[in-house]
Amino acid sequence: MIQHLDVDGVPTLLAPTGGPMRAGLTFRVGTADETLARSGITHLVEHLALAPLGMADYHFNGATSxxxxxxxxxxxxxxxxTFLTAVCANLTELPTGRLEVEKEILRTEWSNRGGSPVEAVPLWRHGARDFGLTSYPEWGLGALTGDDLRQWAARWFTRENAVLWIAGDRVPAGLRLALPAGVRHPVPAASSALPRTPAYFVSGSRAVVLDAVVRRSTAASLFADVLERELFRALRQEGGLSYTTTAGYDPRGDGYASLRALADALPEKxxxxxxxxxxxxxxLRVGRIEQSDLDSCVAKREDLLGTAEVDAARLPAYACNVLTxxxxxTIDEHRAELKAVTVADLHAVAWEVAGSALLMVPEGNTADWAGFVEAPTCSERIVDGTAYREREGDGELRVGVDGVSYVGPGGPLTVTYADCAVLLAWPDGARQLIGSDAISMRIEPTMFELxxxxxxxxxxxxPADRQVVMPARDPERIPQPRATESASRREPVARSWWEIPLMVVSGLAALAVGGLTALLTLGMFITETAEGEGWLWGVVVVGWLLTVILALPIVLLRRRRR
Known part of the structure; x- marks a missing residue:
């Protein structure tokens, strides 16, 4: 049984365990509370709070979701x-002396991320805001100051916005949670970048991924288990098409949950x-759900609920529910809800999934044939403004008083200043604007007649608080237009030994034939042509034609040599 206590004004949960004691301090703040221009601030606070603890003989860590x-x-x-007391002290007085060091550590951590197939899904559903920020790098790190971090910690890392959970038989003696006063913050509203669902987008990943938003319920969590069984049966056991088939259910704290499923594939499959x-x-949408599958999933859940460590295992999720x-x-209520779920309930969840589905498909494929609409990759609006031609291609950049548009291949793309989530600025003049709808536009001055x-x-x-200064780039990484051909830059044409002799012979022959033909023509005009000598005019025509033919090699070879 989970006990509800209070430690220094922080709600505390206590549950027995047969193993070593473990504990956690959870705050209701994460990446969804940030903006793209200040992304990484919560993660950086977490690192700074742990940094002074150094190496220890016990296992500890932090996590930002x-x-x-x-x-x-x-x-x-x-x-x-000792650990939790030190964490609270560090949150109250952040050790900003390691600020730059921890920034570099976080940048390294991001660069080593594995590139999971599901990383891109949040931005396609939510855009460059709230729940979509997990798809982006932590671009805000560079500009964050000690004052920024202290203000963030004072707002979010408070005793009213925290829950302590302990798997053990008592609250550790000497534990002090010296946190400032504050308020409990609600979960941010989830935005949407999808005009219509079900929708799909194309990815270079070798996997098919489903993302859906469903109402939080026991039936929805069981549906994820049934879906995983169906995918395993169809794509691995029967079809031999996939190795990994998974499905998961993750409540997000606002009465809804994300339901995701994945199946990997070889390129040819x-x-x-x-x-x-x-x-x-x-x-599943048409209701072809086996009762035996539902029974198996319920039985697995009931087995977990029957273990001695069930209350201790539930503590992290239990604490999150308290915060939201x-x-x-209770365990008995869990069992009752599990037994009450029917195939008809799963069928209703299947329709919820179908209505809100976002499907990631491998490159070279579409899903419009199955009723999915393509997620938007372009903007509907084009701003009025001064047009600047692209140095290569047929595109143009329009810079107006209320935004910027690119009109050309892959467009139109528009980001208005009011809706700009971040402006990335490089010292060489390059800019990247990302709208809250995740439309991204890169402006390279070398590629436009700006x-x-x-x-x-x-x-x-x-606005200045949405601008992020990026580090200088290697000059070789700055794009340049392809060099245009000009006479001065052309490689000289290889010349053969026979060209000049041929031009001399051709010139002499043309001069000889042309001279004779000229004399004959002049004589024909001076003297009267006797009857029967009209064929001489034919000779004149043939002579001039032969002269042109003999002179042609001279013209062609001179042009080639130029």
């Missing part, structure tokens, strides 16, 4: 008291995996 940030550890009672994946979804105000069920004042207009119109 879209909605929560948690500091957790496993060890002795005294170790846990991607279309078959996509077809089998969509067929499985269609099967969502209901926590007036120098155009970049200044853009910089002056985007």
């Amino acid at each position: 879209p909605v929560f940030t948690t500091f957790h550890m496993q060890g002795s009672e005294q170790d846990i008291a 991607q279309d078959a995996v996509l077809g089998g994946f969509i067929d499985t979804l269609a099967k 105000g969502e209901r926590n069920l 007036h120098p004042g155009a970049i200044r207009v853009i910089d002056s119109q985007v």
Whole structure:
């Protein structure tokens, strides 16, 4: 049974465990509370709070997710008291002396991310804001100051915005949670960048991924289990098409949950995996759900609920529900809800999934044949403004008083200044604007016939708190237009030994034939042509034609040599 206590004004959860003591301090703040221009601030606070602890004989760590940030550890009672007391002290007085060092560590951490197939999904559903920010690098790190971090910590890392959970028989002696006063913050509203669903987008990943938003319920969590079984059966056991088939259910704290499923594929089998994946979804949508599958999934859940460590295992999720105000069920209530779920309930969830689905398909495939609409990759609006031609291609950049548009291949793309989530600025003059709808536009001055004042207009119109200065680039990484051909840059044409002798012979022959033909022509005009000598005019015509033919090699060879 989970006990509800209070430690220094922080709600505390305590559950027994048969193993070593473990504990966590969870705050209701995450990446979804940030903006793209200041992304990484929560993660940086987490690192700074842990940095002074150095190496220890016990295991500890921190984690930042879209909605929560948690500091957790496993060890002795005294170790846990020392750890959590130090974390709270560091959050109250952030050790900013390691600010630049921790920034570099976070940049390294991002560069080593594995590139999961699902990384791009959030930005396609939510755009460059709230729950979509996990798809982007932590661009805000560079400009963050100690004052920025202290203000962020004072707002979010407070005792009213935290829950302590402990798997053990008591609260560790000597534990002090010296956190400032504050307020409990609600989960941010989830935005949408999808005009219509179900939708799909194309990715270079070798996997098919489903992302859906469903109402939080026991039936929805069981549906994820049933979907995983169906995908495993269809794509691995029967079709031999996939190795990994998974499905998961993740409540986001606002009464809804994200439901995701994945199936990997070899390049030559991607279309078959996509077809089998969509067929499985269609099967569940029409209600072809086996009672035996539901019974198996319920039995697995009940087995977990029957373990001695069930309450201790539930503590992290239980704490999150306390922070978001969502209901926590008792073990008996869990069992009752599991047994109450029917095939008809799963069928209703299948329709929810179908209505909100976002499908990631491998490159070279589409899903419009299955009723999915393509997620927008272009803008509907084009701003009025000064047009600057692209140095290569037929595109143009329009810089206006309320935004920037690119009109050309792959467009139109438009980002208005008011809706700009971030403006990335490089010292060489390059700019990248990303709208809150995730439309991205890169402006390379070397690739457009830009007036120098155009970049200044853009910089002056985007609010300063949305601008991020990027590090200087290697000159070799700055794109340049392809060099245009000109006579001065052409390679000289290789010349053969026979060209000049041929030109001399051709010239002499043309001169000889042309001279004789000229004399004959002059004689024909001076003297009267006797009857029967009209054929001489034919000789004149042939002579001049032969002269032209003999002179032609001279003309061609001279042009070639030039």
